[in-house]
Amino acid sequence: MEQRNWLVAGLLIGTTSLAFGAPVSSTDLDIVIRDFQPNHPDFENFSEEYVSPGDSPSPCTSGMCRDNIYNGTVCGGARCVGYDDTWYGFEALHKSCGNGRSKTGAQIGQDGYPMLSNPFLPSYLASMVSAAQPLEYGQCTEDGSFNGRAVTKRGYTKVATGSDGQPAVHGATCTGGTVWENPVYYTPGMVMPYLLFSDVDGDASVTGQDDMLDGVTIVKLQDLCDNAHFEQWYSDVPGVNKRTNTVLTIPKENEKSTFYVIDYNYNNGGYFPLDSINPQTMNWVSAAECKTEVCDTWGPQSLSIFCPPYDYQYDKDQTDFLKQNTYDLCKGWLNNGGPREPTAALNAVATSGIGLSHLRNYNFTMMGYAKFKYNELNQTPNHEVFEFTGDDDMWIFVDGVLVVDLGGTHLSAPGKVDIAVLAANNHGCQADPGLVSFMGNPPLMNEANCVPGTTKWQNNTWHHLHFFYADRQTDGSNMYIRTSLSEIAPTKYGQPSIMDFIITINGDTTTNSMFLNSELDPGVVAGMVMGDMPSILVVRNKYDVSGRVIGKDTLGYVITAMSEPENRGADGFMYEIKGNLVDVNGQPVSTGLLGGDELAFNFPSADPTVEGYNWNSKMTYGGAPFSIVSKGGKSVDAFPAEWGLITLNVKPKTVIVPQDKSIDRPDFDAQAHELSGMAGSNGLPDSATGELLLTALPAVTGQDPLTLSDEQLALYTAAPATDGSNAGLTPSTTPVAYKSSTGPRCFTAGGNESCVSYAFTTTQPFKVNVRVFDHLGHFVSQYTQVVTADEFTKALQKATGTTSTASCGESKVVNPGTPLMPKGSGAMLVTVKMYPVTQEGRKLGTGPYIYQMSIIKEEYEYCYMQGGTTPSYSYMRYQRTSETYRRGYRRLNTK
Structure with a gap:
């Protein structure tokens, strides 16, 4: 495996710079594979051939019908193992699979889009309906080759050309005529349009998330196409399935291409992730090499040939993709119990000369996951896409919302995710009219991938892609992935x-x-x-x-x-x-x-x-x-x-420092009179009983304002000492910002401050709350003020003579892609000034008072000058500090 999306090419020695953007050879996706035995009720049902007696257009004349499967006329004169009364009772589920015989389900057009609107998709995707002719898949007349040997090829027979001049459907295609061809049907509506995500505490809900591989659940919507036990398909069920954690490595299409392509189809042997296969002989060798701690399978229990449990009219002439006749191998398989007998394949191989080239581990499901970054620049000149083509069930979700719905056992069917279309419609981040009536809000709407108040995906946001695939029927195993997603996060299992x-x-x-x-x-x-x-x-x-x-x-x-x-x-x-x-x-x-x-x-x-x-x-x-x-x-x-x-x-302790020790305060009579007039019957608002001053702290070599002691912090608030002991520590005498709902009211008279002041430092937006009580515990007043991230940034930008030319580089969290420039040290001195009034605006009387201060600092990203010399990217978590102070107050008569 080689993944070099950001391959560093050019770091020679010492201070050589890092160059991004060199060629990438492959990309990885996390996948969880669950292996089932072929006798599981939902597997090996041959529903694509299902015809009941008397059904039109093909009455049961060639053995392709319910009764012949149930009676097992080709399995030693008895019923084939597993096709019992339980199977017989699920006729409605067998017959509901979308295919050309049941005439249920929906078809796909030659342009790759569904031919019917799907009400289980968001409206902007449901409306993307094909007007082209049906897409068909069949056996090609032209011969191909594999490892130098002639093969019988299969592929799409008619494919439209897309707007970019390329085929609208990618994968194997017949360039000439066909021996047979069938329209591509599928079964929509099998699953709910939203995934469920588990909260951290394990509670299954649609809020929060734990692990995108173990905390996600796909839920059945309707009983369709043999999904009676769907809850077992993508969950660990002891004794029913076995799990393997691994990665799917998708190589680059070629050196110049922007696409990564993996192509397993009938013509090259198919997709069998749980098997190790000799690439020259195509013989089964062993179970696939295990690269993770979780790696457990049932082993090969099937054969890669079309061998249904009834009299198949073409069985004597059927050949595999290497043009080997498979009649004897098929009969041996059926005589040993057939496709639903776990030991039948191994027993048939023992007596067949070509058995090992068909011994395979079918009957598995796979969930894949990728976390990718959306970047507007990556949508030109062509949109980023994720295309998936495969036989049997396939669903793709982005941010927990269904975008491709190709359920059922079917021929190889294509699905496409267009990232630019999702981004333009704010996919997963707002309720869609087509789904809201019965689904509500999308499951990850409140997560970091969505920015509130926006109408489209924001640049450089991360999003989540899940795909769910099932291989439920033997014959061939097709899986084709073509993607141009350029930024995918590291895998968990890689x-x-x-x-x-x-x-x-x-x-x-x-x-x-x-x-x-x-x-x-x-x-x-x-x-x-x-x-x-x-x-x-x-x-x-x-x-x-x-x-x-x-x-x-x-x-x-x-x-x-x-x-x-x-x-x-x-x-x-x-x-x-x-x-x-x-x-x-x-x-x-x-x-x-x-x-x-x-x-x-x-x-x-x-x-x-x-x-x-x-x-x-x-x-x-x-x-x-x-x-x-x-x-x-x-x-x-x-x-x-x-x-x-x-x-x-x-994580410094927020130091709250009283700005003066005096208990003597000048008379606040005129200011209190104005405030009492504003109070009215409900008293003063909580934001009107004090005011804030914000002052940018300079970058000082060897000093870190966030970790100053209260003695050092007091120097910042003091006048310059005559002996120079606090030289360089005094902030600008002019605050960079002021905040009050009533206007500046604090003043100094006779050398004394009229308001009771406290100070602290911060690099984060914050909320401050001060509650004042008298010495008996009676409530006096409360002050609450909030400084938002925008206000905090603007306050720093107003600082004069403190702007650094150095940058911390691009922002990674709050506003990705924006250079972070420190202003001064990047820290702010906050001075909280409490008016000496009650909540009704009346003057305080002489006496002791209790001040309870709470400071909440919000999560924030900033550029900080550590030690006054080096700018450093920092990300502060949420902090809360509460302190209680007793302050004496004596009102002076200055008149």
Whole structure:
């Protein structure tokens, strides 16, 4: 597997810059495969051939009917194993499968669109109906070749041309005539239009999410086409199915193409992910190699030939894709019990010369998942797409809402997801008129992929694609995927990747938390810690002398300690690590890791472009190349599409400092008179009993305003000392912002402040609440004020003489793609001034008062000048601080 969506080509030594955009050889999707035995009631029903006695247009004359399957005239004179009274009783489900004999379901046009409007899709997709002729699939008259041998080909017989001049339906196509062809039918309406997502606590609902692989449920809508036990298809059911976790690697179509294509069809042997097959002889060799911890199958229990449990009129002449006659193999299979007997295939192979070339593990379901980023620039000149073509059931959901509905056992049928169409219609982010009446709001409408108040997808937002596939019928297994999705997040079951990296500073303690998509092999972890190789590459912004970003530096991180992994569900596996940052020559880098750095695992490689890093030679242990490997055996051999980002999570205690110790206050008579006049019968609003001043703090070398002690913070609020002890710490004497609902009312008279003032620092939008009580606990007043993210940013932008020319690089969280520029240090001094009045606007009397202060700081992303010298990307989590203060108050008569 090689995934190089962001292959770094050009890091030679030292400070060489990082270049993105080199060729990508493949991309990966997470998949969960569940293996079923062929005697499961919903599998091997041959419903596409179902005809009851007397049915038009083909009465039961050639053996293709319910009674002949039930009576089992070809299975040793007795019923075929599994086609019993239970099967017989499900006639309605057999007959409801969309196909040319039942005349139910819907057809697909030659342009790839459904020929009937589907009410279970959003209205903007349901209206995309084909006006073309029906698409047909059949056996081609022209011969092809596979590994140098002639084959009997199958494919689409008529395909329209799309607006881009390319075929509207991709996959195998007959270029000449056909021996037989049938229209492509499918069965719509089998599943609900919305997925269910489990909350973190395991409660199945449509709010929140835990794991996009284990916390998602597809739900049956109607009893159709042999789905009586549908709840078992995509859930783990002991004794019924067995599970394999793995990745589906989709190679690049060619070096110049923007598409990734995987094509398994009748003409090249088909798609069998649970089997290992000799590519030359096509013989079954063993179960597929297991690359994850979860890997369990029933083994090969079927044959890859069309061999129905009735008298098939063409059975003596039928050949496989290699033109081998399969009559004897089919008879051996039927005589040993037929398609629904788990041991019949192996017994038939033992007596057939061509059996191993058809022994396969059919009867499985597959759920695939990809997290992808939407970027407007990637929609030109052609829209990003995800196309899936396959036989048997296939459903595709984006952000939990159905976009392709191709249920049932059917011929190879195409489905297409057009990303630009979904983005323009704000897919999954607003209620659709076509679905709201019985489905309500989309399941992920309140998640991060949706931006409230918008009418389309916002640029650089992440979205979720799930597809559900079932292979329920032997003969051929077709699966074709063609996608141009350019930015896909690292897979959970693929090679280990760094998803997130958080540096938490809590007082004097620093913790490095690294979140991986998969758990590492314990032996590999021991090797990483014991060695001196840089097992992680670190990329950071490089600045010129004026502080402007001019490129990227690449450094190495040598791990010296690593904790046991902690499973964090959807967040991955968390490791706490310690280590040393070094340059390409192995010399220590004094800054250590910084917010905004991007990380990826290093790996040994013989690729000349990777050798250019001059890092892979250091990925050795004991003189041998050293690979980082997951617990399931997946090794790192390429760089991921998205490098892990370091966020800085500073957890200082919010220090609230009284701005003066005096209890003497000038008379507030005139101001109180105005306020009491505003109060009315309901009293003053909570925002009218005080005011805020915001002052930008400068970037000072060696000082961090977020971690100042209360003594140091007091220096910021004091006048410059005559001895210079607080030189450089005094903020601008002019606040950058002021907020009050009543106008400025606090003043100074005789050297005393009229209002009771408190100060604290913040780098986040915030809400402040102050409740005042007298010494007996009686409520006096309450002040509440909110500074939004927009107000906070604008306040920083008003700062004069503090704007840095350095940038933290592009924003990754709040406004992706926007450069973050620090203003001063990026921190703000907030001064809260409480009017000496009650909630009714009456003056306070002399006496002791209790001030209960609560400060809530909102989640926020910002650019911060650490130590006054280096801009660093930081992401603050939600914080809440509450303190109680007693302050004396004595009103002075200044008249």
